[in-house]
Amino acid sequence: MANKRIGKQTVQLENPPSILSAASIVGPKEGEGPLRMYFDMIIDDELWGEKSWEKAESKLMRETIDKLLSKSGISNQSVNYILAGDLLNQISASTFALRDTGISFLGVYGACSTMTESMSLGSFLVDGKFADNVICITSSHFCSAEKQFRYPLELGSQRPPTAQWTVTGSGGVLLSSQGSGPYITHVTTGKIVDMGIKDANNMGAAMAPAAADTLVTHFKDTGIYPDSYDLILTGDLGTLGMEITNELMKQQGYDISDRYNDCGAMIYDVKRQDAHCGGSGCGCSATVFGGFVYQELLKGNLNNVLFIATGALLSPSSSQQGESIPGIAHAVAIHRNLS
Amino acid sequence: MQKMYTKQEYLKYVEEKSPKSKVLRNVTRAFVIGGLICIVGQFISNLIISKGVKPEDAAGLTSLIMIFFGAFFTGLNVYDELGRFAGAGSIVPITGFANSIVSPAMEYKREGFVVGVGARMFIIAGPVIVYGISASVFAGILYFLLK
Numbered sequence: 001m002a003n004k005r006i007g008k009q010t011v012q013l014e015n016p017p018s019i020l021s022a023a024s025i026v027g028p029k030e031g032e033g034p035l036r037m038y039f040d041m042i043i044d045d046e047l048w049g050e051k052s053w054e055k056a057e058s059k060l061m062r063e064t065i066d067k068l069l070s071k072s073g074i075s076n077q078s079v080n081y082i083l084a085g086d087l088l089n090q091i092s093a094s095t096f097a098l099r100d101t102g103i104s105f106l107g108v109y110g111a112c113s114t115m116t117e118s119m120s121l122g123s124f125l126v127d128g129k130f131a132d133n134v135i136c137i138t139s140s141h142f143c144s145a146e147k148q149f150r151y152p153l154e155l156g157s158q159r160p161p162t163a164q165w166t167v168t169g170s171g172g173v174l175l176s177s178q179g180s181g182p183y184i185t186h187v188t189t190g191k192i193v194d195m196g197i198k199d200a201n202n203m204g205a206a207m208a209p210a211a212a213d214t215l216v217t218h219f220k221d222t223g224i225y226p227d228s229y230d231l232i233l234t235g236d237l238g239t240l241g242m243e244i245t246n247e248l249m250k251q252q253g254y255d256i257s258d259r260y261n262d263c264g265a266m267i268y269d270v271k272r273q274d275a276h277c278g279g280s281g282c283g284c285s286a287t288v289f290g291g292f293v294y295q296e297l298l299k300g301n302l303n304n305v306l307f308i309a310t311g312a313l314l315s316p317s318s319s320q321q322g323e324s325i326p327g328i329a330h331a332v333a334i335h336r337n338l339s
Numbered sequence: 340m341q342k343m344y345t346k347q348e349y350l351k352y353v354e355e356k357s358p359k360s361k362v363l364r365n366v367t368r369a370f371v372i373g374g375l376i377c378i379v380g381q382f383i384s385n386l387i388i389s390k391g392v393k394p395e396d397a398a399g400l401t402s403l404i405m406i407f408f409g410a411f412f413t414g415l416n417v418y419d420e421l422g423r424f425a426g427a428g429s430i431v432p433i434t435g436f437a438n439s440i441v442s443p444a445m446e447y448k449r450e451g452f453v454v455g456v457g458a459r460m461f462i463i464a465g466p467v468i469v470y471g472i473s474a475s476v477f478a479g480i481l482y483f484l485l486k
Contacts, residue, residue: 052449147446154413154442155463156422156429158365161358196346197353205353209344240357251343277358 004127007221009214010188016338017126018179019297020074020133023067024290025060026283027142027168033268038291039169040067046143046168054093057086057141060170060283061097064290068135068174076103079174080131083118085109086139086282087166088148093139103135112207112236113190113311114138115171115286116330120187122175123332129177137172140281149200149316162202164238164280167267171286173294182297182305186333188218192313194326200312200319204241204264204277207310210327211237212248214308218331219254226256230302233293234329235285235309236264238277263288285309293334303336369428372421376432380405402433409437414445439463 006012024039031042041063050056061084069076082101085108086093098105110117118136125131145166146153175184193213197206211234219226226232237245242262249256263285264278289307296302308331314323344352384401388394409432412418418438422429429435443462447455461468 151463152442152446154416154419154438154445156413156418156420156425156435156438156442158423158426161360195344195349197350202353202357205357209349244353244356248343 007217009191009217010186010221011124012186012222013123013127013184015127015129015177016183016185016335017123017134017175017177019182019184019294019334020174020176020179021068021072022171022173022290022294023064023071024171024287025064025067025169026287029142029165029273030167030169030267030279030287033273035267035288035292038295039287040064040291046141053141053143053147054088055096057088057093057139057144057170058097060141060168061086061094061137061139061172064137064139064170064172065097065101065135068137068172072174072176074133074174074176076101079103079133079135081106081122081125082135082137083108083122084135084137084172085114085118087111087145093141093144094137097139110309110328110330111311111313112140112280112282112284113309113328113330114282115235115289116307116309116332117311119173119175119184119307119332120189120330122173123184123187126175126177132177134175135172136175137170138282138286139170140166140168140283142166142168142281145281159276160201161276162199162204162240163276164203164236164264164278165268165275166281167236167279167284167287169283169287171283171288171290173290181338182294182334182336183338184332185335185338186218186222186224186331188214188221188331188333190214190217190329190331192326192328194324196324198319198322198324200314200325202240203236203280203312203325204238205244206312206325207327207329208237208241208244208248211241211245211308211310211329212252214329214331215245215249215256215306216252216254218306218333222333224333226254226259229259229304229306229333231293231304232256232260232306233288233308234260234262235311236278236280237262237310238264238280239270240277241310266292297334297336300336305334307332307334365426368424369426371428372425373428373431376405376429376434379408380432405433406437409434410441413438413441418442436464436467439467
């Protein structure tokens, strides 16, 4: 019997894993943003001494793993699994980053929802006593993502005002059966929600219904009220997606606006940095969580956080064929102390 | 209970909610920058003609020089900044056409000269060339029949 399940889509963890360490490395643009003091490292240029953007993205992830290990004092050998994913075809940024680690690897893809997808699965592994230490990590890179999903960088084109800017960066966490928190206590796994948005330059609107769906499901499944959280944080809906989510939530009887924020809206000073609707990409939620949220949890400024990374599950081919964009959102509840 | 909007309602709501492009500002910028690029072209054309080149040859020569400038400033990482500001003003002139060929060539250089630069160079300009040539063939046939 699956006795840890509560409600339709939620798991309440019996042995909540502790987030032993978190780390983040970001690109120059993110390093000029309002969260710059929270990142472990800001690289000077987007190639970071590598020959290609793809290689630079792999290096971002590799170095972030090194930081996770050194911060937690856990050795390479003691890590049982790495759960990682990114936006490149065949999640190649992750696989190339990890080929020399010698740690069991499970690749995950949830577009920009990958961070909470990997944290969800990592929590299951630790909670189920299949692992003691699990690394959950993702990355994205503005240049490699533009190359794969949009136009060449040097093409002189304009972006529409609803567009978002892919974050260059990698963020991750090390989950452990040991440690003294913060703990992951609940996991609500999202289902695919597609409201028919076809514009790949308006991903916030495409993903917002999925975020609202997972949020409402989480509250219903657990019976927890939104005001038990200090912060409800979605992944990369951007300023427009955030507004829509707020409104969709209100329609369903949940007013979360006083404690709700979005990583995409936080990572850039949207006006000054010409980021239109804000940041996006796997690295967006990963670096904001690995930097800002984790440090504020440790300081005690945040105690209970609901973290919902959001993904737009499109491919360049599906867009060109006129398909709408399926959205997804996975939530993990994080508490500083177990009550 | 969930999904209060139907798909149609949601699309309409998003359409209304989404920030709109600043059309007047964009059109003005495109007009000014596009006009400036054309003035540079005209200046070059006049210069060539004053050196004794026949006007019909000067047109081709001017295009060549403008294409060079488009490619050159793409290589210097300047043309994308110009494009972000001017939009159609720097896309429509022939310099924009050069930009659309050089930018993917730069992007895919790391995949090698055959499957990278060679194969990808025309991913943006390709359709323009295909339909441009098709349209001119069609116009030529019409012209032949009607003459």
